[in-house]
Amino acid sequence: RIVHVNGSFLPEESARLSIFDRGLLFADAVYEVTAVIDGGLVDFDAHQRRLRRSLGELGIAFDPDAWDLLGVHRELVQRNDLQEGLVYLQISRGAADRDFVQPTGAEPSVILFTQSLPLLDAPAAARGLRVITRPDLRWHRRDIKTTQLLYPSMMKSAAVEMGVDDVWMVENGDITEGSSSNAHIITVDGQLITRPLSHDILHGITRAAVLDYAAEAGIEVVERPFSVAEARSAREAFATSATAFVTPVVEIDGGPVGDGVPGPGTDRIRALYIERSRERLQF
Numbered sequence: 001r002i003v004h005v006n007g008s009f010l011p012e013e014s015a016r017l018s019i020f021d022r023g024l025l026f027a028d029a030v031y032e033v034t035a036v037i038d039g040g041l042v043d044f045d046a047h048q049r050r051l052r053r054s055l056g057e058l059g060i061a062f063d064p065d066a067w068d069l070l071g072v073h074r075e076l077v078q079r080n081d082l083q084e085g086l087v088y089l090q091i092s093r094g095a096a097d098r099d100f101v102q103p104t105g106a107e108p109s110v111i112l113f114t115q116s117l118p119l120l121d122a123p124a125a126a127r128g129l130r131v132i133t134r135p136d137l138r139w140h141r142r143d144i145k146t147t148q149l150l151y152p153s154m155m156k157s158a159a160v161e162m163g164v165d166d167v168w169m170v171e172n173g174d175i176t177e178g179s180s181s182n183a184h185i186i187t188v189d190g191q192l193i194t195r196p197l198s199h200d201i202l203h204g205i206t207r208a209a210v211l212d213y214a215a216e217a218g219i220e221v222v223e224r225p226f227s228v229a230e231a232r233s234a235r236e237a238f239a240t241s242a243t244a245f246v247t248p249v250v251e252i253d254g255g256p257v258g259d260g261v262p263g264p265g266t267d268r269i270r271a272l273y274i275e276r277s278r279e280r281l282q283f
């Protein structure tokens with residue numbers, strides 16, 4: 001693979017970053033994952049807006065305007081001949097002698113790489129996900145897309161070890177989100193229910209697009225918290241993320257959601273999302 005480090009494209013074996021990088025030592029870094037389908041980028045601009053917000057919240061002195069990040073994404077897609085998969089972008093505060101006090105003058109580190117993955121015909125979309133619920137023990141600024149991913153990674157690993165697919169995290173009885181996705185349900189009345197934006201969840205780019213497309217298609221969207229019990233008795237449930245798009249959730253804590261198979265509402269929203277995304281790809 002050809003990767004990108006601090007302005008240079010090079011083979012992954014030649015890529016180097018300081019062992020004092022604060023991304024490595026303190027998870028003092030933010031990231032974005034942009035999906036690629038048909039060789040084009042999905043919702044690139046929205047990911048860049050969120051990146052700016054994350055950088056601003058952490059005061060990382062990286063100026064996206066001084067970079068052609070779209071050009072770097074495009075070149076990586078081309079040089080790796082990527083048709084379907086993702087581009088990962090991470091920006092850390094940079095390297096400095098280890099100290100809890102954040103350095104002021106560090107030069108941010110910028111890395112990008114691609115992964116080739118089947119997204120359109122993902123097996124999980126056809127089969128649906130089985131999830132378990134666990135307490136949400138992450139920090140309280142989940143709206144900032146930092147690389148501090150230890151807890152969700154532990155939870156997802158525990159789920160896979162139990163033979164299921166993922167964890168939906170719970171706080172005060174309500175579902176916050178999945179380990180790396182936003183969580184949604186469709187009620188028996190056909191309403192799409194999703195937790196409102198706050199510091200409690202990542203402001204998913206796919207979530208925002210899905211809510212727009214669903215509303216346009218005449219599906220009633222209600223932004224409010226929902227409980228585990230409500231999710232378990234919903235007609236359908238689904239997760240959204242840049243690379244999973246819209247993926248049905250068919251089981252929660254061992255009990256079926258609806259009929260226990262991917263439902264028509266979720267299938268329709270997934271198809272709508274893919275169709276609209278395809279019309280708006282950036283090459």
Ligand code: PMP
Nearest residue numbers: 180181182202204205206241242
């Ligand atoms: N929540 C969390 C915790 C995530 O890690 C992700 C994906 N990185 C999402 C939601 C989905 O966000 P997006 O649709 O922007 O990929």
